[in-house]
Amino acid sequence: MKITPISEGITQLSVNVENILFEGLWDIPKGVSINSYVVKGDKIALVDGVCGWDGVPESLFALLDQLKIDLKSIQYLVLNHLEPDHAGWIEDLRKVHDDFEVICTDKGADLFEAFFGSGVRVRVVKDGDNLDLGAGKMLEFHTIPHVHWPDAMVTFEKYSRVAFTCDAFGSFGKLERSSFDDDYTDEELKAYEHETIRYYSNIVGAFSPFVLKAIDKLAPLHIDIIAPGHGLVWRSRVNKIIEDYRQYALYQKGQARGEITLLWGSMYGMTEMGVRVAIEELEKSGLTYHVHEVPETSWGDILTSVWTSDALILAMPTYEYKMFPPMAAALDEIGKKKAVGRKIFRFGSYGWSGGAQKELDEIHDKLRLNWSFIDPVEFKGKPALEDLEKVRSGVQNLIGLVKDSR
Numbered sequence: 001m002k003i004t005p006i007s008e009g010i011t012q013l014s015v016n017v018e019n020i021l022f023e024g025l026w027d028i029p030k031g032v033s034i035n036s037y038v039v040k041g042d043k044i045a046l047v048d049g050v051c052g053w054d055g056v057p058e059s060l061f062a063l064l065d066q067l068k069i070d071l072k073s074i075q076y077l078v079l080n081h082l083e084p085d086h087a088g089w090i091e092d093l094r095k096v097h098d099d100f101e102v103i104c105t106d107k108g109a110d111l112f113e114a115f116f117g118s119g120v121r122v123r124v125v126k127d128g129d130n131l132d133l134g135a136g137k138m139l140e141f142h143t144i145p146h147v148h149w150p151d152a153m154v155t156f157e158k159y160s161r162v163a164f165t166c167d168a169f170g171s172f173g174k175l176e177r178s179s180f181d182d183d184y185t186d187e188e189l190k191a192y193e194h195e196t197i198r199y200y201s202n203i204v205g206a207f208s209p210f211v212l213k214a215i216d217k218l219a220p221l222h223i224d225i226i227a228p229g230h231g232l233v234w235r236s237r238v239n240k241i242i243e244d245y246r247q248y249a250l251y252q253k254g255q256a257r258g259e260i261t262l263l264w265g266s267m268y269g270m271t272e273m274g275v276r277v278a279i280e281e282l283e284k285s286g287l288t289y290h291v292h293e294v295p296e297t298s299w300g301d302i303l304t305s306v307w308t309s310d311a312l313i314l315a316m317p318t319y320e321y322k323m324f325p326p327m328a329a330a331l332d333e334i335g336k337k338k339a340v341g342r343k344i345f346r347f348g349s350y351g352w353s354g355g356a357q358k359e360l361d362e363i364h365d366k367l368r369l370n371w372s373f374i375d376p377v378e379f380k381g382k383p384a385l386e387d388l389e390k391v392r393s394g395v396q397n398l399i400g401l402v403k404d405s406r
């Protein structure tokens with residue numbers, strides 16, 4: 001855990017978490033930081049907490065001690081979002097100090113009771129409400145429902161113009177050298193962006209229409225610093241992270257970065273023979289492409305690639321009258337994130353009946369994906385040379401469609 005001064009009277013407490021599945025589901029190869037903030041006026045508010053993973057409450061308390069903040073002097077606990085990654089250690093805080101007031105939205109209050117019961121004072125705030133901490137610290141609250149849960153809000157400190165945005169504008173990736181964007185070069189941030197897109201597509205992406213609404217709603221605030229609950233604090237590139245988030249939200253509809261993702265699975269190598277041809281064509285295309293085998297690749301990696309892709313190549317055999325199961329699972333997850341509007345080319349091998357295409361159609365219809373398909377290519381057993389040529393022209397067609405739509 002570490003302490004970083006953000007602005008006069010505002011301090012970040014941050015912990016890096018690794019070797020967990022985030023939300024019990026998403027792999028985070030580069031870890032994630034969970035950021036909490038202390039705002040010190042005459043009164044002290046803690047904005048968001050960090051989750052109660054092993055050792056976290058103790059280290060948080062130690063940091064507060066280092067800041068010479070008596071736990072008992074914390075009057076307000078501002079909970080922008082009740083998901084336990086930001087609220088999980090409240091139980092520990094309550095053991096040492098329960099004379100504080102929780103500040104959250106009405107939806108947050110409902111969730112607070114569900115997770116933590118009663119016995120703590122909860123003050124519900126609405127859009128534009130203020131909380132004066134004295135000594136030039138004034139918090140103002142702005143709800144941003146469904147970024148990521150219905151309870152979400154942004155807390156804005158009006159004099160320093162710092163916005164505490166919790167999940168909004170967050171990223172995966174540990175905070176190592178510095179918590180600030182301006183301590184990294186454009187090159188370094190380009191590499192880091194992969195972690196932002198991973199976070200966005202895995203955690204927030206399904207709520208993209210709400211992200212767009214939130215961005216518009218926050219526009220009049222003239223934010224100088226974005227201090228999120230995960231990842232870098234944005235100080236010199238505030239507009240960049242806002243505009244990046246706007247773009248990520250728009251990618252949901254299918255017009256993304258003109259990339260192509262090839263997802264494939266194969267039991268005995270028959271479908272894989274077509275995959276090799278597809279990769280040859282992708283390589284020639286000059287487009288950015290991603291190749292992921294299922295089930296070897298995690299959903300998190302797959303979604304990160306799909307999010308920035310306009311088109312998908314889906315290569316899988318038939319299995320028990322359906323699609324190769326790990327592909328169906330991956331597509332279901334992509335569909336639940338509502339990555340709609342993609343251009344699709346499917347091919348694969350079958351033995352006697354086929355069935356993969358039927359399940360693809362079912363998933364497509366069930367999740368209302370509005371994908372546009374070019375004619376699939378199916379072959380019985382091992383692909384003949386002419387089957388492989390059909391795969392080649394299918395991939396060429398898809399590449400042509402992507403290029404034409406740019």
Ligand SMILES: Cc1cc2nc3c(=O)[nH]c(=O)nc-3n(C[C@H](O)[C@H](O)[C@H](O)COP(=O)(O)O)c2cc1C
Nearest residue numbers: 266267268269270271317320321350351352353354
């Ligand atoms: C467990 C299992 C179940 C299968 N179920 C079907 C099926 O229901 N219908 C069908 O047409 N082929 C079925 N097949 C045949 C495969 O689709 C066929 O062997 C295909 O060539 C496999 O392609 P791959 O080598 O790319 O995995 C099945 C194969 C296996 C191993």
Ligand SMILES: [Fe+2]
Nearest residue numbers: 083148149167
């Ligand atoms: Fe969240």
Ligand SMILES: [Fe+2]
Nearest residue numbers: 083085167229
């Ligand atoms: Fe979070």
